[in-house]
Amino acid sequence: METYLNSAAPAEERARDLLARMGLDEKIGQMVQADGRTDADSWILDRHVGSFLHVTGDEAIRLQRVAERTRLRVPLLFGIDAIHGHGFGRDTVVYPTQLALASSFDPGLARRVARRTAREVAAAGLHMTFSPVLCLGRDPRWGRVDETFGEDPFLAGELGAAMVEGYQGDSLAEPGSILACAKHFAAYGETIGGRDSTEAEVSRRKLESVFLPPFDRAVKAGCASFMAGYNAIDGTPCSANAWLLRERLKGRAGFEGFVVTDWNNVGALVALQKVAEDLRAASVLAAVAGNDLIMNTPGFYAAALEAARSGDIPPEVVDEACLRILRKKFELGLFDAKRYPAIEISAADRAEDRILAKEAALASMVLLENPGEVLPFGRSVRKLAVVGPNADVVFNLLGDWSFGPRDPGVVAWNGNHADAVTPLRGLHAFLEARGGEVVHERGCGIMDGEDGIARAVSAAAGADAVVCVLGDDFNQNGEGRDRADLDLTGRQRELAEALAAVGKPLAVVLVNGKPLTVPWLKGLPCAVVEAWNAGAEAGSALAELLFGEADFTGRLAISWPRTTGQIPAHYMELPGWHAASYHDVEPGPLYPFGYGLSYAEFAYGEPRTDRAVYPAAGAAEIEVRVEAANVGARAGVANVQVYVRDLVSSVTTPDKRLVGWARVRLEAGERKDAVVRVPVDRLALVDADCRRVVEPGAFDILAGPSSADLKAARIRAE
Ligand code: BGC
Numbered sequence: 001m002e003t004y005l006n007s008a009a010p011a012e013e014r015a016r017d018l019l020a021r022m023g024l025d026e027k028i029g030q031m032v033q034a035d036g037r038t039d040a041d042s043w044i045l046d047r048h049v050g051s052f053l054h055v056t057g058d059e060a061i062r063l064q065r066v067a068e069r070t071r072l073r074v075p076l077l078f079g080i081d082a083i084h085g086h087g088f089g090r091d092t093v094v095y096p097t098q099l100a101l102a103s104s105f106d107p108g109l110a111r112r113v114a115r116r117t118a119r120e121v122a123a124a125g126l127h128m129t130f131s132p133v134l135c136l137g138r139d140p141r142w143g144r145v146d147e148t149f150g151e152d153p154f155l156a157g158e159l160g161a162a163m164v165e166g167y168q169g170d171s172l173a174e175p176g177s178i179l180a181c182a183k184h185f186a187a188y189g190e191t192i193g194g195r196d197s198t199e200a201e202v203s204r205r206k207l208e209s210v211f212l213p214p215f216d217r218a219v220k221a222g223c224a225s226f227m228a229g230y231n232a233i234d235g236t237p238c239s240a241n242a243w244l245l246r247e248r249l250k251g252r253a254g255f256e257g258f259v260v261t262d263w264n265n266v267g268a269l270v271a272l273q274k275v276a277e278d279l280r281a282a283s284v285l286a287a288v289a290g291n292d293l294i295m296n297t298p299g300f301y302a303a304a305l306e307a308a309r310s311g312d313i314p315p316e317v318v319d320e321a322c323l324r325i326l327r328k329k330f331e332l333g334l335f336d337a338k339r340y341p342a343i344e345i346s347a348a349d350r351a352e353d354r355i356l357a358k359e360a361a362l363a364s365m366v367l368l369e370n371p372g373e374v375l376p377f378g379r380s381v382r383k384l385a386v387v388g389p390n391a392d393v394v395f396n397l398l399g400d401w402s403f404g405p406r407d408p409g410v411v412a413w414n415g416n417h418a419d420a421v422t423p424l425r426g427l428h429a430f431l432e433a434r435g436g437e438v439v440h441e442r443g444c445g446i447m448d449g450e451d452g453i454a455r456a457v458s459a460a461a462g463a464d465a466v467v468c469v470l471g472d473d474f475n476q477n478g479e480g481r482d483r484a485d486l487d488l489t490g491r492q493r494e495l496a497e498a499l500a501a502v503g504k505p506l507a508v509v510l511v512n513g514k515p516l517t518v519p520w521l522k523g524l525p526c527a528v529v530e531a532w533n534a535g536a537e538a539g540s541a542l543a544e545l546l547f548g549e550a551d552f553t554g555r556l557a558i559s560w561p562r563t564t565g566q567i568p569a570h571y572m573e574l575p576g577w578h579a580a581s582y583h584d585v586e587p588g589p590l591y592p593f594g595y596g597l598s599y600a601e602f603a604y605g606e607p608r609t610d611r612a613v614y615p616a617a618g619a620a621e622i623e624v625r626v627e628a629a630n631v632g633a634r635a636g637v638a639n640v641q642v643y644v645r646d647l648v649s650s651v652t653t654p655d656k657r658l659v660g661w662a663r664v665r666l667e668a669g670e671r672k673d674a675v676v677r678v679p680v681d682r683l684a685l686v687d688a689d690c691r692r693v694v695e696p697g698a699f700d701i702l703a704g705p706s707s708a709d710l711k712a713a714r715i716r717a718e
Helices: 011-021 024-030 040-047 059-067 098-102 107-123 153-168 204-211 213-220 242-252 265-271 279-289 300-309 315-332 347-364 394-398 423-433 453-461 492-502 538-546
Strands: 032-035 051-053 077-080 181-185 225-228 258-260 366-369 383-387 437-441 465-471 506-511 527-530 602-604 621-630 636-646 657-666 671-679 697-706 709-717
Touching: 011 315, 024 032, 024 300, 024 315, 032 040, 040 059, 077 315, 098 107, 098 153, 098 347, 107 153, 107 347, 153 213, 153 657, 181 213, 181 242, 204 213, 225 242, 242 258, 242 279, 258 315, 265 279, 279 300, 279 315, 347 538, 383 423, 383 453, 423 437, 423 465, 423 538, 437 453, 453 492, 465 492, 492 506, 506 538, 527 538, 602 636, 602 697, 621 636, 621 657, 621 697, 636 671, 636 709, 657 671
Parallel strands: 032 051, 051 077, 181 225, 225 258, 383 437, 383 465, 465 506, 506 527
Antiparallel strands: 366 527, 602 621, 621 671, 636 657, 636 697, 697 709
């Protein structure tokens, strides 16, 4: 038997054996990831394609059968955007978006969500998700902020690594394991003005300090693939950047998986970025720079084959790309038991997934305001008015990547996931179970001037309490949907103000994909809850939170600016004479990174460290202890965040940087030490020569409930 068909042989040997049998046309075909919605059979039979994306339903199985008819019977690799659940599938469970889930500060939860997502993807005959997104959400005008874990590199790295572990399991060969893909490499979220996929103006030092660390963390977690960004960095498109892909990622970081381009990145080198005069030149550039799998550049196959035949793409470049892809196909078991789906999802699985979706939704929501303890609503609330344009819209609730690929123009709901629990449904079920009642009015629209405010006000006047669900529309987020204005649109402000004037207990709930500039809302006499796009069980989680059956544990993973002119408003500010302030805006963000209220009330002590001096080099850890006390009347979860400040350094460093956190459950009246272990190398900066180094000297270890409320302890590294 040929070695590559022998399931007992090691993956590496099998991949090399297969490679040796392949012709150049078959090798170039392995480097192609085609759009499975057009011409799929011909891609397989005529152009030896090795991979597809955007294939759903039973089509993956059918195409795999077509591939069995080819000379070497190489199985296909199917990629899909299962970003927060396998949303493109029918009857699957959608989880909170990454930005929502980031509020949980809970890698274990992220790992479980990813694991369950992987099972759904694997059961559909697909093998790879284009997730996690490790771009940083530092400019909320950017349309894709909802896809990020927020602004902080350390938090993004920890949550991203957990998702990689969840998708890939203990072994890729497990029936429910799929390949993770860390994207978009790199600095894609930092494009100028928050305008999608243009140019990121970042230096090497800034890349090393801020944007690459989450990706390095993903490599350490064993992430099987990386996606190159659409953007250019300082003039070099990521897909043409040999330093980034070959030297930094595959070389220095030791990445062993494969690099996939983003959608038509190779075509864009010609048409948009204009660094290559034709597709042949672009194909050479991309292959030599270190892209292994080329996503949807239909002309790549012919252009690259010609370039490879002439030697312009050297044979070792083609072989390396193929080997990197084939290795993963073997490790996944695609030549063996996993060529066709090796698991099924039962009704019981789906029920378990819904329970997890609810747990994730509970952990995602953040209580921003609670003046006069409007919340939790008490037992006396029997008739509830649920108003607002986002009270009952599945499309807006679940958010981007829940329904299918983005197509140009305004996108309409395709009817998938109709059973998601909207706020209205969740509150209705909750109150009905208590013998209460819900009345509903939309009040206004989001993208238009619809005015039903008078009806909403009269519904509110006749109720014991009011929940007003505002936010954004699906079409205000996503690729090509950057926003210059982050206030609530339509007549939403008018609606909220009119409801506040009614005088009933009022909670404004925001269902949206990004921070909003709403200082006016902060000024109203109402509770404010950020519910994000919290997935299929958002409404049931919301009902429990509003009525106090569960407490808010979510903390913001992204700062909220007061006005768009204040962007960037992230907390990793560099020092300056006038840092953080404009003469016409109150200084500081509207809500800082790490912020969130609970029904429990916490008090934090000073941070204490186990020593005063640590060795700057080596593997020492700083043990930080902070006494957390629950001084409120009910149990809750404190989130003790630990930051570091480098007091004197050879280059400017941020005023503070998150280096760890601990979530501690405390009964009413209980006190406990939160313990956070910080390896000394987390104090490292990137110096002017781009070296990561802990510079000897004094540091402040800062701890507290948010980036804006911290106490300090001084240590030294020597
Ligand atoms: C996005 C990627 C996505 C890909 C495939 C691109 O437009 O930038 O994040 O994975 O499409 O759908």
